[in-house]
Amino acid sequence: MISYLIRRVFYAIPILIGVNLITFVLFFVVNSPDDMARAQLGARRVTQDAIEQWKAVRGYDKPLLYNGNADGLGRVTDTIFFQKSIKLFVFDFGRAEDGRDIGHEIMQRMGPSLAIAVPVFVLGLYVAISLALMLVFFHATYLDFWGVVLCVAMMSISALFYIIGGQFLVSKLWQLVPISGYATGLDAARFLVLPVVIGVVSGIGASARWYRTIFLEEINRDYVRTARAKGLSELVVLFRHVLKNAMIPILTGVVVVIPLLFLGSLLTESFFAIPGLGTYTIDAIRGEDFAVVRAMVFLGAVLYIVGLLLTDISYTVVDPRVRLQ
Amino acid sequence: MPFIPAMLWTDALIYILVGCLVLAGFYVRSQEHLLVVWRKVLQSRPGMAALTVLLVFVAVGLLDSLHYRPRDAQGEIRSALDALLVRLKTDSEKTYSAPFATHLYAKETVEREDGSQASVYPRLKYGGAHLADPAQSFADILARASVAVIVALAAWLVVSAAVTVRLARAAQIGFARAARGIARGETEVAWNAILLATGVIALLAVPALMLSSHYHIFGTDKVGNDVFFLTLKSIRTGLVIGTLTTLTMLPFAAALGILAGYLGGIVDDVIQYIYATLSSIPGVLLIAAAVLMMRVVIDSHPQWFATTAERADARLLALCLILGVTSWTGLCRLLRAEALKLRELEYVQAARAFGVSNARIMLRHILPNVMHIVLISLVMDFSGLVLAEAVLSYVGIGVDPSTTSFGTMINTARLELAREPVVWWSLAAAFTFMLALVLSANLFSDAVRDALDPHTRSRAARLSAARAAP
Numbered sequence: 001m002i003s004y005l006i007r008r009v010f011y012a013i014p015i016l017i018g019v020n021l022i023t024f025v026l027f028f029v030v031n032s033p034d035d036m037a038r039a040q041l042g043a044r045r046v047t048q049d050a051i052e053q054w055k056a057v058r059g060y061d062k063p064l065l066y067n068g069n070a071d072g073l074g075r076v077t078d079t080i081f082f083q084k085s086i087k088l089f090v091f092d093f094g095r096a097e098d099g100r101d102i103g104h105e106i107m108q109r110m111g112p113s114l115a116i117a118v119p120v121f122v123l124g125l126y127v128a129i130s131l132a133l134m135l136v137f138f139h140a141t142y143l144d145f146w147g148v149v150l151c152v153a154m155m156s157i158s159a160l161f162y163i164i165g166g167q168f169l170v171s172k173l174w175q176l177v178p179i180s181g182y183a184t185g186l187d188a189a190r191f192l193v194l195p196v197v198i199g200v201v202s203g204i205g206a207s208a209r210w211y212r213t214i215f216l217e218e219i220n221r222d223y224v225r226t227a228r229a230k231g232l233s234e235l236v237v238l239f240r241h242v243l244k245n246a247m248i249p250i251l252t253g254v255v256v257v258i259p260l261l262f263l264g265s266l267l268t269e270s271f272f273a274i275p276g277l278g279t280y281t282i283d284a285i286r287g288e289d290f291a292v293v294r295a296m297v298f299l300g301a302v303l304y305i306v307g308l309l310l311t312d313i314s315y316t317v318v319d320p321r322v323r324l325q
Numbered sequence: 326m327p328f329i330p331a332m333l334w335t336d337a338l339i340y341i342l343v344g345c346l347v348l349a350g351f352y353v354r355s356q357e358h359l360l361v362v363w364r365k366v367l368q369s370r371p372g373m374a375a376l377t378v379l380l381v382f383v384a385v386g387l388l389d390s391l392h393y394r395p396r397d398a399q400g401e402i403r404s405a406l407d408a409l410l411v412r413l414k415t416d417s418e419k420t421y422s423a424p425f426a427t428h429l430y431a432k433e434t435v436e437r438e439d440g441s442q443a444s445v446y447p448r449l450k451y452g453g454a455h456l457a458d459p460a461q462s463f464a465d466i467l468a469r470a471s472v473a474v475i476v477a478l479a480a481w482l483v484v485s486a487a488v489t490v491r492l493a494r495a496a497q498i499g500f501a502r503a504a505r506g507i508a509r510g511e512t513e514v515a516w517n518a519i520l521l522a523t524g525v526i527a528l529l530a531v532p533a534l535m536l537s538s539h540y541h542i543f544g545t546d547k548v549g550n551d552v553f554f555l556t557l558k559s560i561r562t563g564l565v566i567g568t569l570t571t572l573t574m575l576p577f578a579a580a581l582g583i584l585a586g587y588l589g590g591i592v593d594d595v596i597q598y599i600y601a602t603l604s605s606i607p608g609v610l611l612i613a614a615a616v617l618m619m620r621v622v623i624d625s626h627p628q629w630f631a632t633t634a635e636r637a638d639a640r641l642l643a644l645c646l647i648l649g650v651t652s653w654t655g656l657c658r659l660l661r662a663e664a665l666k667l668r669e670l671e672y673v674q675a676a677r678a679f680g681v682s683n684a685r686i687m688l689r690h691i692l693p694n695v696m697h698i699v700l701i702s703l704v705m706d707f708s709g710l711v712l713a714e715a716v717l718s719y720v721g722i723g724v725d726p727s728t729t730s731f732g733t734m735i736n737t738a739r740l741e742l743a744r745e746p747v748v749w750w751s752l753a754a755a756f757t758f759m760l761a762l763v764l765s766a767n768l769f770s771d772a773v774r775d776a777l778d779p780h781t782r783s784r785a786a787r788l789s790a791a792r793a794a795p
Binding site: 014015018019022023026027031035036038039116152153155156157158159160163164167168172212226260263266281284285286288293294297300301304305316 | 363522535598599601602603605606607608610611613614615617618620621622624626660708712716719720724731735739742743752756759760761764771
């Protein structure tokens, strides 16, 4: 298994190089640094001097791929491609528009992001799977039918409405929790309750329906009939037998997003003013902070690949028949 | 002619799409084996009710896609919908006003005749302006609404009777028997669901349209625009994003998926590498990066676009392309897996033994047999894309701010809830229309998937067999 994992890590390298090339092409070839300077500086009649200065401060005044003016290795290293793209591989993200170090900022903001994303993930999974098993338990009854209709209706509502409606009802009308903000330590719970509940509720419709179809695939298998024939109660059949056997398709969809929890949620964090990575990304997008967006794209890809790796490992944990070689 | 027809890029693509759908419809009618599958969709009651609602949305969207340039107003592009609802477009108030209100929502200081100043809610310029006494507005609305309801019911009865007569003629049975058949759902097409949906739509739409000429039925927004009109205009944007995105990525996804699955080898490796790379970047971030760059390109070439409408349209199309580029990987993966399976089947082997070229096998034997996956993903993606547009507009990487869309509406409306007193109607209007659109799209796509997907078909058969057994 170790050798399999090492091989998988090596497979990830070409993909990361590809992601790196995509970001390089998007951010430096589609638009020249001059265009970006003009977009960032905003003014229509910006002087060439200001553009040159903007580029010099950020290190965008170097040639793209090959520096003819430098000596030796400098010909390759003293370029935008090396300084801005290759350095992403060692998580050297450079500086944001406000001059702060992006890597440091990301470390700082991971905590608040996880404080929201992890409870939403765990609770959401628990609620959705329980609900789906309940729907399967009442399979082919009116309860099942209307449950599915409710799921479809819930997944047809935009996440924006859950957040706006939740904030309006709970915080403004009933004044149970503060509308937005964040605090450290135990005090944070006050601010986290509403976003977590909204995050769970907004995801239920789609995921409960999805798990229901997975469980329905299993419900007519022979082992289920055997379990019923043994005289086990339907609940035991569902929670002990069906759930375990449905683990592989569930894990395929679930484990891959675990590393991405670090990135937080764009919408929730920005509506509730939580200083996590979601807010950071959204602020960067709105402020056209290209360096931060580039860093987040690369980080997201790395985390996704880690997620794929974790998925493979999780298969061996839940299903002893799977051997990674 | 008092106007010149104008064609935006998205209009052209929409017409092409509609043309393709019509052609596909004729083709399906001529092929018995395809007809069997689609009859299942026609039988599905939720599916047909949803389709009826969807068709109303599509009709509004198509009306809004017929653009022209009036001779008197140079440069400004209008649509047929603007021309039909010209009063809604031009009758704007000063600022917020509540639904069916006769007065503004904010107090204004006016000078009385005796010279003293007073703070009053001024009358609206258009909403309820025909009334001598605004206190009568409730009775007036009630009277107009009852007339509208009677008109709607009459129209609905005429349509229902026409459908019944046609069915009765086709089956050569009496009118009463045909009507009973429809009510019980014994017809081949789920006419009871269609007629029920038509009735509900008529009961809502006719009063809305008739009242909207005298009142702002959904109120007005901050700059006094009629919210009902803005909501209707948003429909087109949602439809464009929902359909054109899938349409633009479809050729690539289909070609690459089939090539990878059928040819295998190095082609497969390269294509798999491309989609693994693209799909490893989280969607929102890739879209954000691409949209930011697209915006810089458009901003640094202002000479490409003659009018702001054309520029907004180009941004809309670019957004569709970007969404397409970031979302084709899922479909491509499905098609590759299916082509991989089909390649080993006897009929493909036979074709190869007869010396049919690879290109021809892929076109004649593989492509038609993966079309159900393409269609399913087309209808399944639609609702997700409409929802995504709203989120992207909130993040700031959606459509041009001058384009009316559900996203821009929600974005401007979300701060209005924090106002005192609360302005809730823009948000409520966007919410209602979006829910109706997305919900009907979801229900319809479920019906299509149940009919087209052999996987669910076999499962449904298994389930009904299992239920029948004990």
